[in-house]
Amino acid sequence: QKEVEQNSGPLSVPEGAIASLNCTYSDRGSQSFFWYRQYSGKSPELIMFIYSNGDKEDGRFTAQLNKASQYVSLLIRDSQPSDSATYLCAENYTGRRALTFGSGTRLQVQP
Amino acid sequence: DTGVSQDPRHKITKRGQNVTFRCDPISEHNRLYWYRQTLGQGPEFLTYFQNEAQLEKSRLLSDRFSAERPKGSFSTLEIQRTEQGDSAMYLCASSVRGTTKDEAFFGQGTRLTVV
Numbered sequence: 001q002k003e004v005e006q007n008s009g010p011l012s013v014p015e016g017a018i019a020s021l022n023c024t025y026s027d028r029g030s031q032s033f034f035w036y037r038q039y040s041g042k043s044p045e046l047i048m049f050i051y052s053n054g055d056k057e058d059g060r061f062t063a064q065l066n067k068a069s070q071y072v073s074l075l076i077r078d079s080q081p082s083d084s085a086t087y088l089c090a091e092n093y094t095g096r097r098a099l100t101f102g103s104g105t106r107l108q109v110q111p
Numbered sequence: 112d113t114g115v116s117q118d119p120r121h122k123i124t125k126r127g128q129n130v131t132f133r134c135d136p137i138s139e140h141n142r143l144y145w146y147r148q149t150l151g152q153g154p155e156f157l158t159y160f161q162n163e164a165q166l167e168k169s170r171l172l173s174d175r176f177s178a179e180r181p182k183g184s185f186s187t188l189e190i191q192r193t194e195q196g197d198s199a200m201y202l203c204a205s206s207v208r209g210t211t212k213d214e215a216f217f218g219q220g221t222r223l224t225v226v
Contacts, residue, residue: 004153036217042219043202043219044154044217045217046214046215046216046217049214097142097144097159097161097166097167098144098167099156099215100156101154103153104153
């Protein structure tokens with residue numbers, strides 16, 4: 001069983017809407033969670049990380065973590081066509097530095 | 112440019128040939144990672160260095176793969192006797208000790224095509 005699960009999408013939202021991207025993980029030892037954005041043919045770009053239960057906001061982005069439910073999400077407010085990309089969820093846990101990635105969710109923001 | 116730098120950006124090689132890729136991390140970063148990514152998948156961990164020490168290797172890493180980081184600066188990843196299944200994007204990332212959550216920043220990647 002893959003350790004980090006994401007719906008592959010595509011998730012299609014109209015411009016200006018809120019995009020909600022979800023990720024579940026299976027390892028209860030997971031400590032930190034990261035969201036990366038990847039444009040087609042490009043490398044992943046770090047958006048934000050979260051390690052405490054609750055919400056963390058950075059500009060138009062909000063990461064949400066619920067360790068009891070083993071669930072991480074990323075909300076993008078006021079979605080723009082330039083947000084169209086694949087969003088990768090990743091996790092690591094104490095004692096291991098490498099990240100385990102999900103397969104990503106493709107987001108399409110329709111103008 | 113102070114980001115992670117990878118060279119070459121693209122490599123086409125014939126099956127059975129050896130290839131070597133280079134990664135220059137962000138200068139103050141002492142942690143360096145290699146990942147491999149195929150179409151439609153997330154990056155898959157290959158190996159990790161802290162300074163010059165290779166501290167972790169994926170169980171999936173074939174004996175044909177070897178990585179070095181002499182002097183704890185740049186790193187090289189060599190693939191011997193390449194196979195078509197090695198075709199992928201090879202990504203290097205770096206992070207800095209002291210950042211407890213290990214925010215890793217990726218280079219632009221080397222796209223390998225084995226024909």
